[in-house]
Amino acid sequence: MNVTDHRFTVPLDHSVSDGETITVFAREYSDAGQRPAMVQELPWLLYLQGGPGGKGNRLLQFGGWTKAASKHFRILMLDQRGTGLSTPADRQTLALRGDAAARAAYLTHFRADSIVADAELIRQALGSGPWTTYGQSYGGFCTLTYLSFAPEGLRESLITGGLAPLSGPADRVYDATFRRVAARNAEYFARYPEDRELTTRIARHLDAVPEFLPSGERLSVQRFQMAGSYLGGNTRVDGLHHLLEEAFVPAPGGERLSDTFLETVHGLVSRASNPLYAVMHESIYGQGSATDWAAWRVLKSFPEFEPTAEAPLFTGEMVYPWYFDEDPALVPLKQTAELLARKADWGPLYDTGRLARNTVPVAAAVYTDDIYVDRDISLETAAAVQGLKVWESADYHHDGIADDGEAIFDRLLGMVRGGK
Structure with a gap:
């Protein structure tokens, strides 16, 4: 070249x-x-x-x-x-x-x-x-x-x-995409039925046992669910299975999440390399009205995605306000993101x-x-x-x-x- x-x-x-x-x-x-x-x-x-x-x-x-x-x-x-x-x-x-x-x-x-x-x-x-x-x-x-x-x-x-x-509010986008992500979860777990129990097991483990990403912060269930980014691809979807099958290793005091698993999850959930993805994400739908954390609001209509659900589903490309509490690259930008979410006078795109x-x-x-x-x-x-x-x-x-x-x-x- x-x-x-x-x-x-x-x-x-x-x-x-x-x-x-x-x-x-x-x-x-x-x-x-x-x-x-x-x-x-x-x-x-x-x-x-x-x-x-x-x-x-x-x-x-x-x-x-x-x-x-x-x-x-x-x-x-x-x-x-x-x-x-x-x-x-x-x-x-x-x-x-x-x-x-x-x-x-x-x-x-x-x-x-x-x-x-x-x-x-x-x-x-x-x-x-x-x-x-x-x-x-x-x-x-x-x-x-x-x-x-x-x-x-x-x-x-x-x-x-x-x-x-x-045109239209961002809510409409997320109502549609949450439905498609739910269907993709169903397709994935039909393909790898053993991963349904394993995913729930990881979620409940994270509730009970502090596990930390390489950047130092505790991994939450809701952040683990972001591994659903794999579901947006054809062959990439199999990468989710490869991630899950390496989740646990024996350790003193009982099983823990492996360093391999935590390192890979960190690469999926950190916005250190592209913070504008999170900060500006919903603004791409803003025209004449505030987006006001649309994905977070619409999520309430889809309880199967809640981290406390009996068998929580993986999420998609949505951005939520808690990102700015949990990702070290985004924490200093929390107030800025809040102001952009409340901005009501976006011009036309x-x-x-x-x-x-x-x-x-x-x-x-x-x-x-x-x-x-x-x-x-x-x-x-x-x-x-x-x-x-x-x-x-x-x-x-x-x-x-x-x-x-x-x-x-x-x-x-x-x-x-x-x-x-």
Whole structure:
């Protein structure tokens, strides 16, 4: 691969061009097997990754969807503002902003509308005409914002597992996704019936015996339930079984959770590497009203997910206020997160009128059993975007591009270029 780093200076607030600036980093990848002159002639593809709070992929070689894309494009991996090598936003750097109110005000500029405005400045700085975007998960949400406010910058857009609701409260999202996560739990325990008793045994052990993660804090049942992140994948789901089967080891005084188990769980539940995922998560649904910890409120209607349930289920990608009590990387950001949860004057993320008149070719993969982005809401959104072509598949879960990225990318690219 040819690898080139880019750094761009952009306004913190795009409505104040002469105000504070931040840095946004992006890394360019192209096929080293092509002649340099040919590489320079290749069009750009901007990858909008999942999140919020996720940095651009760090490639060691082309594979999966990047292998397919590198045949047609120069790939630009963007560290969305606040992540990776862009000006960071975490417990350490946000401490420089002042009190919780100042930090919350700063973070209001870290949503999809600002990410899209950054992308447009970057496109122009690179001298690119309208470019192709590929949005996975939250990257699809950003794509809908791009189509709403800067469609002139887009040649075509591909989306996988990322068609956001265009309106309505966040509660609706979580009511749908809790149901899908419950169904996925049932599917998992039918596949590994021995893990039903084992999961409950681990939960009750955590109630009775203090077990500590490598970062020093006690592991709670509700945090253990976050291992349900495995359920969002095809082959990744088997990783949950591999985790559970190594849970217990004999020790003086009785069995304890193994260091292997605790280390793996720590990697699943810590937000040290992507704190904005937790801090900004529900704000991605905020338009004109407060989200007010929607997932936490909706959870009360699904008692099977309560840590005190007789046989508690694994949870999904939801974020709860207690994260900011239990995760050392998030504790200093608790007041900031509370203010963002109560913020009622979020601006719009989508222009439904413009989407209804869309002329940019768009193709989206919708996964029937996606536990993170609900299928029914996705299809409702697809119907509201003129010309958007949908490929629905029950063969993949949310991270389908990790399992068959090359085929998925090629199919979507063919769809926006005239195929079915």
